[in-house]
Structure formats: structure tokens, C-alpha cells
Amino acid sequence: MSAWLCAIDHKRIGILYMLSALLFFLAGGMEAMVMRAQLAAPNLKLITPEIYNQMFTMHGTTMIFLVAMPILTGFGVYMVPLMIGANEMALPRLGSLSFWLQFFGGVLLYFSFATGAAPDAGWFSYAPLTEEAFSPGTGLDYWALALLMITGGSVGSAINLIVTIATARAPGMTMRLVPLFVWTTLVASVMIVFALPALAASLVMLLSDRLLHAHFLDSSQGGAPLLWQHYFWIFGHPEVYIVVLPAFGMISEIIPVFSRKPIFGYPFVATSTVAIAFLSYGVWAHHMFAVALGRNFLAVFAAASMLIAVPTGMKIFSWVATMWGGAIRFTTAMLFAVAFLLEFTVGGLSGVAFAAVPVDWQMTDTYFVVAHIHYVLFGGTVFAVLAAVHYWFPKLSGRLLDEKLGRWSFWLIVLGFNNTFFVQHFLGLLGMPRRVYTYPDLPWFGTLNLFSTVGAAVLVFGILLFCANIAMSLFFGTQAGDDPWNAWTLEWAAPSPPLLQNFAEIPEVRSRRPLWDRKHPEAPDWMGAQ
Amino acid sequence: MGPLFSPHSPQAQSIAGVFSLVLAIAAVVFLVVAAAVVYSVVRYRSSGLATAEPRQIFGSRSLEILWTVVPLLIVTGLFIVTVRAMVLIDAPQNSTRPPDLVITGHQWWWEARYPNGVVVPWEIHIPTSRRLLARIESADVIHDFWVPDLARKMDAVPGRWSYIWLDADTPGTYSGSCSEFCGAQHAWMRFRVIAEPEHDFETWLKNEARGTPNEVPGTEERLFIDKGCANCHSVAVLAPSSGKGPSLAGLMTREFLGGGILRNTPENLMLWLTDPQAAKPGNRMPNTLLTAEERRLLLIYLESLR
Numbered sequence: 001m002s003a004w005l006c007a008i009d010h011k012r013i014g015i016l017y018m019l020s021a022l023l024f025f026l027a028g029g030m031e032a033m034v035m036r037a038q039l040a041a042p043n044l045k046l047i048t049p050e051i052y053n054q055m056f057t058m059h060g061t062t063m064i065f066l067v068a069m070p071i072l073t074g075f076g077v078y079m080v081p082l083m084i085g086a087n088e089m090a091l092p093r094l095g096s097l098s099f100w101l102q103f104f105g106g107v108l109l110y111f112s113f114a115t116g117a118a119p120d121a122g123w124f125s126y127a128p129l130t131e132e133a134f135s136p137g138t139g140l141d142y143w144a145l146a147l148l149m150i151t152g153g154s155v156g157s158a159i160n161l162i163v164t165i166a167t168a169r170a171p172g173m174t175m176r177l178v179p180l181f182v183w184t185t186l187v188a189s190v191m192i193v194f195a196l197p198a199l200a201a202s203l204v205m206l207l208s209d210r211l212l213h214a215h216f217l218d219s220s221q222g223g224a225p226l227l228w229q230h231y232f233w234i235f236g237h238p239e240v241y242i243v244v245l246p247a248f249g250m251i252s253e254i255i256p257v258f259s260r261k262p263i264f265g266y267p268f269v270a271t272s273t274v275a276i277a278f279l280s281y282g283v284w285a286h287h288m289f290a291v292a293l294g295r296n297f298l299a300v301f302a303a304a305s306m307l308i309a310v311p312t313g314m315k316i317f318s319w320v321a322t323m324w325g326g327a328i329r330f331t332t333a334m335l336f337a338v339a340f341l342l343e344f345t346v347g348g349l350s351g352v353a354f355a356a357v358p359v360d361w362q363m364t365d366t367y368f369v370v371a372h373i374h375y376v377l378f379g380g381t382v383f384a385v386l387a388a389v390h391y392w393f394p395k396l397s398g399r400l401l402d403e404k405l406g407r408w409s410f411w412l413i414v415l416g417f418n419n420t421f422f423v424q425h426f427l428g429l430l431g432m433p434r435r436v437y438t439y440p441d442l443p444w445f446g447t448l449n450l451f452s453t454v455g456a457a458v459l460v461f462g463i464l465l466f467c468a469n470i471a472m473s474l475f476f477g478t479q480a481g482d483d484p485w486n487a488w489t490l491e492w493a494a495p496s497p498p499l500l501q502n503f504a505e506i507p508e509v510r511s512r513r514p515l516w517d518r519k520h521p522e523a524p525d526w527m528g529a530q
Numbered sequence: 531m532g533p534l535f536s537p538h539s540p541q542a543q544s545i546a547g548v549f550s551l552v553l554a555i556a557a558v559v560f561l562v563v564a565a566a567v568v569y570s571v572v573r574y575r576s577s578g579l580a581t582a583e584p585r586q587i588f589g590s591r592s593l594e595i596l597w598t599v600v601p602l603l604i605v606t607g608l609f610i611v612t613v614r615a616m617v618l619i620d621a622p623q624n625s626t627r628p629p630d631l632v633i634t635g636h637q638w639w640w641e642a643r644y645p646n647g648v649v650v651p652w653e654i655h656i657p658t659s660r661r662l663l664a665r666i667e668s669a670d671v672i673h674d675f676w677v678p679d680l681a682r683k684m685d686a687v688p689g690r691w692s693y694i695w696l697d698a699d700t701p702g703t704y705s706g707s708c709s710e711f712c713g714a715q716h717a718w719m720r721f722r723v724i725a726e727p728e729h730d731f732e733t734w735l736k737n738e739a740r741g742t743p744n745e746v747p748g749t750e751e752r753l754f755i756d757k758g759c760a761n762c763h764s765v766a767v768l769a770p771s772s773g774k775g776p777s778l779a780g781l782m783t784r785e786f787l788g789g790g791i792l793r794n795t796p797e798n799l800m801l802w803l804t805d806p807q808a809a810k811p812g813n814r815m816p817n818t819l820l821t822a823e824e825r826r827l828l829l830i831y832l833e834s835l836r
Contacts, residue, residue, distance in 0.1 A: 129672065261584060294623060295617070306609055310598060310602050350556070352555075361682035520583075
């Protein structure tokens with residue numbers, strides 16, 4: 001027990017991140033199911049509006065801060081040293097501190113339930129609804145304090161990853177040769193370091209208003225409610241890419257291995273990641289298109305928001321081109337990766353719709369947005385993470401996940417996910433606003449919502465099957481060996497699971513696929529035009 | 531029907547046009563990607579582990595440039611369409627022209643004020659022959675004024691004035707809702723915009739402005755005042771808004787109570803008098819602890835408000 005509590009080994013900390021993310025994922029999922037139950041039919045009264053508002057606030061906050069960020073950080077902390085041929089993170093004790101700040105931030109957030117006043121102003125918590133006059137309970141104080149802790153933890157782990165990637169690469173591994181998951185983790189970490197302080201600043205303003213009676217965000221006292229929105233989204237939009245870029249990295253590892261071809265256009269994929277990071281700091285106001293900010297101002301943000309679709313599209317094409325001409329092996333990991341491609345494309349394209357300002361003027365804050373973000377964050381990030389779990393589980397545990405159970409859970413999750421969220425596009429188009437605890441019995445509203453709720457139940461079943469697969473395979477799975485997928489990056493050169501010291505001997509790297517070079521001495525990558 | 535299938539103003543029409551274009555582009559892009567994925571999956575599926583490695587291809591500069599430049603051209607075109615539509619749809623935000631209508635969002639009700647002093651909650655009348663410049667305001671937190679068939683949505687931000695064109699090409703009743711989360715009863719801020727021919731609209735506005743003749747208050751009205759109801763709810767259209775609760779003038783002409791949460795029936799009015807928090811949980815109306823007899827008299831009074 002104390003070996004885990006006091007762990008400073010990157011592999012243990014990585015697993016702690018993953019377990020804590022899974023725990024909160026189940027909590028956030030339960031909150032979502034409460035909402036879907038309440039919305040199953042018009043005018044239901046299963047829960048009060050106050051409880052409903054707590055549910056969607058906690059669901060959004062949990063999934064972003066306690067699931068998406070930590071699961072990706074967990075994979076980063078576990079895999080990055082292995083993938084770059086290092087034995088440890090650069091700053092092991094900072095790694096431990098970062099995790100526990102993050103975890104206890106989550107515990108503090110959930111403790112608000114015990115006080116009877118969970119936060120209820122949404123994960124975006126717009127002022128002045130969050131001011132004491134309109135939200136007198138303590139829920140938002142818990143929310144702000146918990147997020148401050150999580151911010152500290154996130155920045156700590158990001159710095160740790162940056163320093164590790166900058167200093168601990170194996171001999172010969174230049175920045176042009178690092179695996180793409182390492183690239184995207186590096187870029188996302190740099191983004192965390194620059195974006196999260198904006199969140200911290202806005203949280204401090206909010207807490208000052210609430211606890212010290214300052215007036216940063218209170219227009220009746222000369223403050224500016226929109227200040228919150230600008231600060232929050234300067235953090236909030238880069239945040240979307242913070243939880244998407246490492247997922248891109250995972251896909252960029254998995255598709256090549258199971259297509260038996262190197263990633264198509266490595267320099268383009270790596271560069272487009274940097275382009276996305278750069279542009280993502282110039283698109284925040286597209287969350288504020290419904291505010292009268294002036295036409296020219298909005299047009300600039302519309303242009304940037306459309307531009308960001310270009311590097312994202314480049315990646316999609318690169319992944320498809322990687323599959324093209326390959327010899328594709330349909331493991332469960334690859335199934336999730338292929339489903340990711342299609343679902344993320346849907347989410348990306350509906351995102352372009354919102355960049356067209358007039359469309360946003362109609363569709364923002366409707367269920368169309370709910371559909372869009374879930375296609376990006378679930379169809380994108382979660383599917384990539386599920387692919388990554390199936391891909392790297394053998395490395396973490398030494399055992400393979402059960403393929404049959406894996407396939408069942410894959411199809412249930414695909415079916416449940418698309419049933420839940422695809423119809424929400426139509427609900428938005430029909431005029432259903434989001435964040436409503438119930439709705440009138442208008443044509444199609446009841447039918448489509450019921451369809452969505454049934455889909456959510458199927459999705460839960462698929463997720464539970466996935467959890468069962470993990471639990472069973474951990475004890476009864478087939479022995480994996482060091483390199484079950486015949487893969488090419490350095491983590492597969494270490495034992496499964498790796499020992500405390502990852503590599504008995506630090507491998508030398510001459511190309512992007514060191515294990516390919518080792519397996520194919522007759523045609524190593526470094527001899528060709530990689 | 532939904533906003534993008536039944537636009538009823540030039541502004542909404544323009545939005546529907548941009549959306550259709552985006553939808554068409556998105557459909558083509560998705561089909562291209564999906565076709566390529568499906569083709570790869572079917573054509574390049576490997577039978578087992580033992581097969582030889584396929585030819586190792588590391589990229590193609592010309593293909594990569596192609597799928598950078600083509601999307602760039604598409605979004606450039608889309609940007610031009612976007613800006614043109616914005617110019618058409620958006621109302622001037624710094625105009626010196628006084629608004630034709632001021633719409634205020636409250637937790638959780640809407641109110642419209644006309645230049646001649648008429649104040650109406652929930653049901654906003656407009657003429658069909660011309661576009662009105664509507665100023666959107668908030669009395670408390672951020673709301674969002676949204677009538678999908680007629681106009682762009684506009685956030686009502688406290689301390690700021692924002693303007694939209696409110697326009698309808700055909701007479702009719704158009705439903706609207708609040709589209710920015712604003713607290714417990716965000717779900718029930720549903721309102722209506724009633725578009726009428728110019729003549730009918732002018733007649734309506736004049737009739738409203740004439741107001742109800744000042745009679746000596748009867749027992750029921752005296753009770754309405756004595757019990758404090760009148761502190762928040764005015765019953766005359768010309769009275770300035772209290773800002774605390776919606777005016778009850780013309781109450782019996784409304785189909786719904788509380789922004790759509792209840793139908794306007796005597797039973798539901800009675801529920802509201804008995805336990806406002808049961809009628810609309812979280813709303814700002816306190817329980818006034820009326821006796822059964824007082825409730826009966828007040829109901830009679832409310833039913834006289836036409």
C-alpha cells in the first residue's frame with residue numbers, strides 16, 4: 001500500500017493516474033445517466049432542477065479535469081520515458097506531488113456533495129451567475145478551490161513531461177525522431193503551461209469576489225462579467241486541444257503498427273500539431289459569438305477557427321494514407337482507432353459549422369453543441385484512449401486483453417455512443433437549448449430524447465464490459481511477451497511489465513522506428529529516405 | 531419546426547443558407563474520408579500475422595501539399611460567405627438610432643418595452659412589414675434571447691446593450707427560449723413573438739397604450755394590493771416594470787404560465803397562489819401564506835385580467 005502512496009516511479013504514478021481517471025469516469029458517467037433518465041421524456045420530474053444543474057456541472061468538470069486530462073497525463077507519464085529510452089521521469093518527486101494535487105482536487109470537488117451543495121453553475125461557470133448574490137451556497141467555492149489544486153497538479157506534471165522529453169532522450173533520438181505520441185504530449189504539455197494560468201487567474205478573481213467581496217465580475221459594481229468569459233476561454237479552447245492532441249498521438253502510434261506501415265508524412269503530422277497549438281490560442285472568442293462583441297472582432301476569430309481545421313484535416317488524411325496499401329490487422333485496438341477516425345471527422349466537421357459565425361448565432365448553446373463536443377471528446381479522445389488501453393495494456397500488465405470481450409465491448413460502445421449523440425444534432429436543429437432540466441412536448445423532442453437515453457444505457461453496458469475485460473485479463477489473460485504486436489517503438493524493447501529500471505541497456509536510436517531497424521537489419525529505416 | 535428548416539425572416543433565411551452550404555461541404559468531406567477508410571479497411575485487410583510486411587511508404591510531398599491546400603481553399607470560401615452573411619444579419623451595435631423595442635431578460639422571465647411606454651411580459655408583438663431594432667438587456671445574470679425562426683440569438687449581458695434585428699416575413703406566432711444557462715429555471719423561459727400585419731400591430735399597440743380605465747378597486751383588487759402582490763406584479767400595461775415579477779396585465783389571454791412550465795388553467799393559477807415553489811421550483815416568488823378564502827378571491831381577480 002505505502003509502495004503506491006509514496007510511489008515516485010513513473011510507471012506506478014502513471015497507473016495511479018489511470019485508476020483515478022477510471023474512478024472519476026464512472027462517477028461522471030453516473031451523473032450523465034441521471035441526466036439522460038431525467039430527459040427520457042418531456043416534463044419528467046425525477047429530479048429537481050437544482051439537482052439536474054449540479055449533475056451537468058459535475059459531469060462536465062469531472063470529465064474534463066478528472067478524466068480527460070489525468071488519463072492522458074497518466075499515459076504520458078507511463079509511456080514517455082519508455083518511448084524515449086529513459087529509465088525515469090526527470091523530476092520524480094514533482095511527479096508524485098502533481099498526481100496527489102490532482103487527485104485530492106477531485107476529492108475536494110466531490111466532497112461538496114457531502115456538504116449538500118455541489119456546484120451548479122456549469123463547468124464554464126459564467127459570471128455573474130456565480131457571484132454570491134445568485135449562488136449563495138458554498139458549492140462554487142469548492143469548485144474554484146478544487147480546480148486551483150488541479151491546475152497546480154496539471155502544470156506540475158506538464159513541466160515534468162517537458163523537462164523529461166527535453167533532457168532524457170536516448171542517444172541519437174533527435175526531436176525529429178521521437179515517436180508522435182511523445183511529440184503530441186510535449187506540445188500539449190507546453191499548452192498546459194501557458195493555458196492553465198489563465199484559468200487560475202479567473203478562479204482567483206471569482207474567489208475574491210465571492211469570499212472577499214471584490215468586484216471583478218460584478219457589473220453592478222463596475223466589474224465586467226465578460227472578463228470571466230475571455231479568461232475562461234483563453235484557457236478553455238487550448239484545453240480542448242490539450243485533451244485531443246495526445247489522443248492524436250496515440251492514434252499515430254496505433255494505426256501504423258496495425259497497418260504495418262510507418263506513419264504517412266511524419267514531418268507534416270508533427271508540424272500540424274504545432275500549428276494547432278499555435279492557432280488554438282487565437283480562437284477563444286468563438287465560444288462568445290453570441291455576445292455582441294463587434295463584427296470585425298468576431299470575423300478574426302472566425303478566420304482562425306476555420307484555419308485550425310486545416311492542420312486537423314491533414315492528420316486525418318495522413319492516418320487514412322497510412323492505412324492505404326498496408327496489411328491491416330483488426331485487433332480491438334485497431335477497431336477503436338478506425339472508429340475514432342470516422343467519429344472524430346464528424347466532430348471536426350460540425351466544429352467547422354460553428355466557426356461560420358451565422359451558424360453559431362443559431363446553433364450555439366443547443367443540443368447541436370452537445371453532439372459536437374461529444375463527437376470530439378468521446379468519439380475522439382475516449383475512443384483513442386480505449387484504443388491505447390488495448391494497445392498498451394500488455395506492456396502495463398504483461399497480459400493481453402481478451403479479444404472476444406474486446407470486440408463485444410467495442411460494438412456496444414460504438415452503437416451506444418452513436419445512438420446517444422447522433423440524434424442530438426437533430427434536437428439542436430429543432431431548437432432544443434442545452435442545459436435544460438426538462439423540455440416541453442414539442443414534435444420529435446420526446447422521441448429523439450428517448451432514443452438518446454436508450455443509447456446511453458447501451459453505452460454504459462459497453463463500458464462495464466470493457467472494465468470487466470480489464471479486471472479479468474489482469475489475472476487470467478494470455479501472457480503477452482515483450483512485443484505482442486510486432487511494434488517499432490522503444491517501449492516494446494522493455495520487458496512486460498517493465499522492471500523498476502526500464503532498460504538494462506539504453507538503446508541507441510538512429511530512426512523513428514528503432515525496433516524495425518533491429519528486426520530488419522537488411523533494410524533499416526535510417527538507410528532509406530524516411 | 532426547427533430554425534434551419536423554417537426560417538421566417540431574411541436574417542434567419544441567410545443563416546439557413548450558410549448552414550446548408552456548410553452541411554453540403556461537410557457531407558462531401560465526410561463521404562471522401564469515409565470512402566477512403568472503408569476502401570482501405572476492405573482492400574488492405576490482412577489475413578493473419580504471418581504475411582510479409584507491405585511496401586513501406588513514408589509519405590508523399592505532393593499529396594500532403596494537396597490536402598493542405600484544398601481545405602485551405604474551402605475554408606477561405608466559407609470565410610467569405612460567413613462575412614457576407616454577418617453583414618446582412620447583424621444589427622449595428624453602436625447606432626444612435628433609438629431602439630424600436632427593448633427586451634429584458636430576468637431570472638426567469640422576459641419583458642418587452644415599447645417606445646410609447648407599453649410593457650408586456652412573455653408575448654412580444656412585432657409588425658411583419660419592417661424590421662425592428664431590438665435592444666437586448668439583462669436585469670440580473672446572462673440570458674440569451676433566441677427566436678430560431680426569426681433572428682440570430684443574442685446574449686443579454688448585464689451592464690451591456692446589445693442589438694438585433696427582429697423581423698418576420700409572415701404573420702404568425704413564433705416560439706423562443708433562453709439559450710444561455712441562467713440558473714434553476716433556465717428551462718422555462720420560453721416566450722412567444724407574435725407577428726402581425728402593420729395595421730393590426732399598430733392597433734394592438736394603441737389599444738395597449740390606452741390601458742384599462744381607472745375604476746374604484748373592488749374587494750378582490752384591494753386584496754391584490756394589500757397582500758403585496760402589486761409590489762412585484764403590475765396589472766397595467768403602461769405602469770413601469772417593477773423588475774421583480776412579470777406584469778399580469780392580459781393574464782387570461784396567455785396560454786402558458788411561468789414561461790411554459792404550466793398551462794394557464796384555474797387549477798394551475800390556484801397552485802401558483804397556494805405554493806409558488808411547487809408551481810415553478812426555485813422561482814423568486816415567496817409563499818404568501820394566503821387563506822383559502824383569500825386565494826379564492828384572488829383567483830377571481832386574476833381571471834378578470836384580460
